[in-house]
Amino acid sequence: MPHITFMPCGLAGEVAEGTTLLEAADQLDLLGVAGLEIPDGCTRQCECCTCKVRIVSGWDHLSAISDDENVLLADNGAADDDRLSCQATIHGDVVVWFDGT
Numbered sequence: 001m002p003h004i005t006f007m008p009c010g011l012a013g014e015v016a017e018g019t020t021l022l023e024a025a026d027q028l029d030l031l032g033v034a035g036l037e038i039p040d041g042c043t044r045q046c047e048c049c050t051c052k053v054r055i056v057s058g059w060d061h062l063s064a065i066s067d068d069e070n071v072l073l074a075d076n077g078a079a080d081d082d083r084l085s086c087q088a089t090i091h092g093d094v095v096v097w098f099d100g101t
C-alpha cells in the first residue's frame with residue numbers, strides 16, 4: 001500500500017491505492033494527532049480550492065490533474081507543486097506539506 005507523510009508534523013501511514021490526499025488525512029487523523037484540519041469548503045467537489053496542499057515529493061504517484069483542478073488552482077494563485085487534496089488520488093508514496101496556513 002502507498003505510504004503518505006504529512007509535513008511538517010511528520011504524521012505518516014499507509015493508505016489504500018486510490019485514496020485521496022484528503023481522505024488520507026482523515027484516515028490518519030491529522031486533526032486529532034496534529035490539530036490540523038484541511039478545509040473542504042465545497043464538500044470535496046473541486047469548486048473552492050480551500051483543500052490545497054503542497055506536494056513535497058511523489059508528484060508522479062498522484063492521479064493526473066484534471067482540467068477543472070488545473071483551472072481552479074491557477075485562478076487561486078496556487079504554486080506549481082500544489083494539488084487539491086480532495087481530487088488527487090494516491091498511487092504510490094507521497095510526502096505532503098500542510099501546516100494549516
Ligand code: FES
Pocket residue numbers: 039040041042043044045046047048049050051052084085086087
Ligand atoms: S474541498 Fe473544495 S476543492 Fe477540494
